[in-house]
Each structure stands twice: as structure tokens, then as C-alpha cells.
Amino acid sequence: MKIGIVGLGLIGGSLAHDLGRHHEITGVSRSSATVAEALSQGLIRQGGESLGLLGSCELVFVCTPIGLTLETIRALAAVLPPETILTDVASVKAAIVPAAEALWPNFVGGHPMAGGEAQGLSAARAGLFRGRPYVLTPTPRTPAAACTALEDLVGELGARLVRTDPETHDRAVARISHLPVFVGAALLLNLAASGDPTASTLASSGFFDTTRVGGGNPQLGAAMAEWNRAALLAELCSYRDHLGRLEQAIAAGDWQAVEQRLGECRKTRREVCEGGI
């Protein structure tokens, strides 16, 4: 299959690593140095800075930052034949999928849930998606053939296929991905504002783990908030309620209730880590 990838960062580069073994990959990046690097590593068969290079591709992955996804699809619509399948990798879907479908009917929304702290082509690697969820969000308008083609590629990546609608996806990632960013961030802001050198000296693995995603890439965090604002605000609101109820139990000195709720937490985490509550 002739596959195009726009954006050769962590996700686009890792797709090239895995799909390049059985497919012919054309890569497009805004950076000529990145294209040169991808060519020299043998990750792509050909590439450049122009979307026009993708005219003969049967399927194109749009792997730009979220904020450039729709304008990239708009630009691709001017150069691709209508049979080309387009898909994206943005971590939010409700604000992308309907607009993308309007620009390109042969579109399937996607979200491979993989990544890490490092960014860019240098962080890309083979096997990044293996065993990880790869969400597809087809709608009633999505052509069945496009969805099938993409499902086959998800299978080749060794990822776990999850199909859902854009709104369900966005609520879910607000709960388990976007909310934890802001919950952890507030722990860091609280520590910084305290100016407490002892706390900083004593901070250890518990604090580091709890704040890992909160102390991550600020552009990515802000983009999550911007593109998934309504779902994230709803989660922040319900989160505040749950934290407030724990706080009330502590203020009331009801240690039995505190222990009972923490017991529910342990149970929930074990169930989720084992794959589903």
C-alpha cells in the first residue's frame, strides 16, 4: 500500500518505523532536516516539505500537532484524489471529526494512545503502538472501506483496536488523560507557591509519579484543554466534588470513611490496571 505521513515526529515517525516494513511510505514535514533524517534512516521511501508529494498515496496519516490538523486536511483536499483515505492521530476527536469529514468525506478519525515524554523524530521507535489502544471513531458518514483499511493497519501495528464515537472518546480521555494533567499540575503549583525547601528535599517517587504528566509538555497540555474544553471542565467539576468529599471526611475525623473510600480507590485502580472496571 502507498502510505503518506504528514508530520514526522514521535507518532508519525513511529508509524513509519512499523508500517515501512510492508508498505511504501512517503513522508512530509515542515522541516527539511527532519525529512533528510527520515530518509537517511530509511524510514521513508521518499519525502519533502510539499503535500503535493502525496498525490499517489492510498492512505495518509495526518500526524501534526492538534492545532494544525484541520488546516492540513484542508490543504490535502486540494491535492489528493478522492479515493485517498485520510486519518488523523489527534488526542481529541469531537472538535476534529465532523470538520474533517466536511473537508474530506473519505476520512476516519483515529487516536493511537501511545507516546512518552520525549518528542520528535529522534524519539520515534518501532513497536511504540504494540499492545496500546488505538481508537477509531467512525461515524455514520464514514465509508466502510476506509474504516476496514485502517483497521487492518492497526492490526499490523499490534495495537488494541477500540471503536467508539467522537464524544464518548473525548469524555473518556478527559477522565483518564487530560484531567490527570491538571490534577498533577496543581500539585506542582502548590509546592512551588509554598517555597518550602524541606518539601522539595523530601519529594520522592510518590510525588514524582503523581506529577509526571502534570509536569509534561506545556503546549500539549494547553492544546488538550483548548480542544477538549467542555469535557475537561465537566471532569474538573466532578473531580472537585470527589476531592471535597474526601476533605470533608478528614475534617470530620471520620477515619473509617476515609479508609473505606481509599479501599474503593485501591480496588478501582487494580481493576483498571487489569483492563476494565
Added chain:
Amino acid sequence: MKIGIVGLGLIGGSLAHDLGRHHEITGVSRSSATVAEALSQGLIRQGGESLGLLGSCELVFVCTPIGLTLETIRALAAVLPPETILTDVASVKAAIVPAAEALWPNFVGGHPMAGGEAQGLSAARAGLFRGRPYVLTPTPRTPAAACTALEDLVGELGARLVRTDPETHDRAVARISHLPVFVGAALLLNLAASGDPTASTLASSGFFDTTRVGGGNPQLGAAMAEWNRAALLAELCSYRDHLGRLEQAIAAGDWQAVEQRLGECRKTRREVCEGGI
């Protein structure tokens, strides 16, 4: 040196692992099976269920759960000669140290900041304290010789000695250890209450890390809240403010402010991980 250890769990057992190489260790546990196991592993020279076995020890570590610390010290006071140095390992100090000093003037409060998800003697291991903070909280009443003796042992463990007063210790651990438990716990309660199977399916490393301590031992979490209640409530209050300000910036659509604050978070986390802000 003749050293006694009351409570042969993760902390007490790990102390026996490290200190047993150069000292004669007597171990006391409420469980005869635990004593037998410690003897068979060669972790202790002698042991049993009675505190009376510790009468000839020069220094005794009280490694029981927090809630049993003071009653153990009270019971030890009836059987030890006054020159014996007592220390504890409880993760809160202000509610322990003055009361312990009243029961036993030759007392030094301590808190080795090490541990893990596993508990009990089977989780104990050599080197647990190496490179980790070991906080001592001497007061103006603490005998200098007792403090020096304990500092020498902290050095033998390879731990990083931190000296501070009980109140400063408790505020610091509220910020970086106890608050993260409840912050992570509320994320789990929020997910459980949603009943959202997609969220549970998509939860991955970011969610798992952020909730690791929140989904930990419920008895330990409740004990932290009970014994460090005032400091924890103060942190919950200021935490809520910081989270609320992030939420307001998101609600206002001020993405520049969101990104700027997340940038501060990344900077703070890097500084803390590198050892001090």
C-alpha cells in the same frame, strides 16, 4: 552496638538487613511466625513477642504502624534502662515527638523516607534506605549523644540525613507525600463514579502513575490523614485554590495562561527531581 527493632515489617526488616552486618540485632514482633522467619533468614540474632527481650539494647527502633507507636514506647519505658536510646520511624512527627519525649526523654524522632507498595517482612530488603532521605527531628530537649548515635546509623544505611523540627517535617510531607495520596484517590473515585467503560479501557501509564499512591494501602492513607490532619487540611485547601485557578483559565479560554502555568509546572518538577527548588 546492641540494637532492638520492634515491628519486623518492610521498614523494621530492612533496617535489620542493613544494620545486622555490624550490630547485634534483637527483633520483637506481635507475630511469632514473623520472628521465626526473621531468625531463619539470619536477620536477627534473637527475638520473640515480648518487649522484655530488649532490656540490654543500647538503641531501639520502634517500627510499628503509626497508631501503635506511642503505646509501644509506653510499654518499652517499663522495661528499658534509662540510657537506652529510642527512635521511631513514623511518617508524622508533631503528634508523636512531644508525647514520646514525655514518656522517654532519651528519644529522637525519625522518618526514613523509603518504602513501596509491598508490605511486611517478605518485602524487606538490604539497601532500601540507600540514597533516600532519613529525617531526624531532634528538639531542644533531645540529648545530643542520642542524636549523634542515630546519625551514625543513618550514615551506615547510606541514607541522606535531613534534620528539621517536627512541624516543618509534617508540613513538608503533607505537601509532597500525603496530599498526593488524596489527589490521586479523587481521580480514582471520579473514574469509578463515571461508570465509563471506554475510559477504563483507555486508561494507560499517565493515569496509572498519577494514581499510584492514591490507590495504595488504605490503612496507611487513613493513618496519614489522622495523624497529620491539620497540615493535610491546609494543603488540601491551598491545592484546591491552585486547581481552581487552572480551571478558571480553561473556562475563560485563556490558553496562553494555561500554557504559561503548565510551563511553570514543568520547571518546578525538573528542579525538584534534580534535588531542590
